[in-house]
Amino acid sequence: MSFNAIILEKDEINGFSHSLKTITKQQLLQQQGDTLVQIHYSSINYKDALALTNKSPVVRQWPMVPGIDGVGTVIESSSDRYQAGDTVILNGWGCGETHWGCLAQYAYLKSDWLIPLPQNITPYQSMIIGTAGYTAALCVKRIVDFGIKPQSGTVLVTGASGGVGSVAVALLSKLGYQVTASTGKLTDKEYLHKLGASNIIDSKQLKQAGKPLQKEQWSAVVDVVGSHTLANVCAQTQYGGIVACCGLAQGMDFPATVAPFILRGVTLAGIDSVMASYDNRIAAWNLLAQYLDDKILAHIGNTIRLDECVDTAHNMIAGKTKGRFVVDVNK
Incomplete structure (x- = not known):
């Protein structure tokens, strides 16, 4: 063969x-x-x-x-x-x-x-989802399990036009969350609105160095970008909120301070999809099978x-x- x-x-x-x-x-x-x-x-x-x-x-x-x-x-x-x-x-x-x-x-x-x-997903659809979508599901599951509810406030998704971001926007929207999508490709507005994003912002405003604490805007964040973007979204997360971090598209560095964590009780949750347990994988894929049409x-x-x-x-x-x-x- x-x-x-x-x-x-x-x-x-x-x-x-x-x-x-x-x-x-x-x-x-x-x-x-x-x-x-x-x-x-x-x-x-x-x-x-x-x-x-x-x-x-x-x-x-x-x-x-x-x-x-x-x-x-x-x-x-x-x-x-x-x-x-x-x-x-x-x-x-x-x-x-x-x-x-x-x-x-x-x-x-x-x-x-x-x-x-999983049932209700074809082989082809499973690869539309792939590791990117499965990672998005792990992030969303972490936010839901943390106790963030749709009425808690807006959820931000960075890198929203990419694989992880696209699925995260779609999942969160299907679960009833108001989603703001951050993207460097504002020509993708129609694409993101169809996924369920209610608001779209230019990622440029997150990519530069910012203040240690900024206006509270997000109940939760799915971040695939890292670097200054991750630092800024942590500084903008509401008191008691959570940031699910799973990527480094902008960089591996994290130029931040401890201020959001010790003054607002923000949680930074690292999401690893490579070695996730069998049970976590099954739970993430079941979430995808249930909510992605x-x-x-x-x-x-x-x-x-x-x-x-x-x-x-x-x-x-x-x-x-x-x-x-x-x-x-x-x-």
């Missing part, structure tokens, strides 16, 4: 390269795993874009098949958890970093990393081929994309 996959390579002589290659089953099974999955769809997340463009040291073993997301059919498994014919989802777990991922027609994975495809998913999703992944990644890093990109690995 042989199949197509994107291969990332790097060495001292040739440097970094990417190519679409034919891989054999024997090569694939050299990876550590217990479940062979025929991949139907993958997706491009920000981390995938960083790997595909070599803009950040995401890949830690070479050569590497990128792709932190995948949905497909189990072909064979030595685990009792899944049987041939089951449809499963992968999100994270070091795939595309230290283990061959899902920008390929087959993947050899560990059963502990997989969850069953077909129209919203169709509005967010775009479909590309394997040979379009690198160009899409460059556009994503440059901030020229919106929504989610599903990869049909069989085209």
Whole structure:
């Protein structure tokens, strides 16, 4: 058996390269795993874009098949958890970093990393959601579990035109929250309003250094940007509010003070989707299955081929994309 996959390579002589290659089953099974999955769809997340463009040291073993997301059919498994014919989802777990991922027609994975495809979500829709949407659900769940209610006030979503932001806006709106979307692409206003945003602001006003404490505006925040943006939204969060932090699009730094936390009781909650527990994954996906309808998913999703992944990644890093990109690995 042989199949197509994107291969990332790097060495001292040739440097970094990417190519679409034919891989054999024997090569694939050299990876550590217990479940062979025929991949139907993958997706491009920000981390995938960083790997595909070599803009950040995401890949830690070479050569590497990128792709932190995948949905497909189990072909064979030595685990009792899944049987041939089951449809499963992968999100994270070091795939595309230290283990061959899902920008390929087959993947050899560990059963502990997989969850069953939820009811009411098709395989294609699951990759419109992908890690970005699943991370958004973890953020929203954290806000809800913290006790923030729709009547508590407006919720801010930064990076709202991106994958995480798009799903966060849609989920929060469906749950009854008033959502303000922050974006650097004001041409996306119609797109964001259709997702449920009631107000849209220019992200430029959050990206510069600001005062340690600012006017209280948000009952909660989903932030994917980091750096000065994260510092500013913490300074603008209402007394007793929460900021769910899950990204670093602007930067990994956090140039802030302790003022919002000790004077307003603001909580900064870090959201990790890569190693989240099985129960948290199931809860997040159930939230998505319950509240994201077909129209919203169709509005967010775009479909590309394997040979379009690198160009899409460059556009994503440059901030020229919106929504989610599903990869049909069989085209």
